[in-house]
Amino acid sequence: MENYILFSWLILFFATFVGLYYTRQTWAAPMIRLFPFSIYNRLPESFTEDVEAGLTSESFNLVQNIDDEDSRAGLDAASKREILKIMKSKKMNFDQARTQFLTNKMAKNGIGPDGRPLDPRAVFFS
Numbered sequence: 001m002e003n004y005i006l007f008s009w010l011i012l013f014f015a016t017f018v019g020l021y022y023t024r025q026t027w028a029a030p031m032i033r034l035f036p037f038s039i040y041n042r043l044p045e046s047f048t049e050d051v052e053a054g055l056t057s058e059s060f061n062l063v064q065n066i067d068d069e070d071s072r073a074g075l076d077a078a079s080k081r082e083i084l085k086i087m088k089s090k091k092m093n094f095d096q097a098r099t100q101f102l103t104n105k106m107a108k109n110g111i112g113p114d115g116r117p118l119d120p121r122a123v124f125f126s
Contacts, residue, residue: 050075055083057094 047065056062086097
């Protein structure tokens with residue numbers, strides 16, 4: 001008897017899941033409006049959207065790319081995501097966040113903030 005109840009619950013769960021999956025176009029949009037603060041944030045996909053998102057500065061000017069009608073898709077998506085995260089969490093401007101991002105990336109790869117390798121076996125000739 002207990003196996004029939006378990007089997008019935010599994011079938012009900014599976015049918016509900018399949019039904020929600022195939023009807024997601026109708027219920028997904030209202031759910032996004034109900035819960036606007038989602039984990040997923042769409043990243044800019046062109047240089048124009050990068051500029052609008054604040055991913056430009058005097059020292060890293062993307063306006064020239066827009067003026068030249070550059071056909072590339074904008075900046076690297078993984079880097080954009082991390083830089084935007086730093087900008088929001090630490091309240092930094094783009095240049096400061098980009099510097100912090102590059103410093104973190106260099107540290108992960110065993111490079112010090114001065115650009116020298118952190119490996120004690122490294123030999124330098126001057």
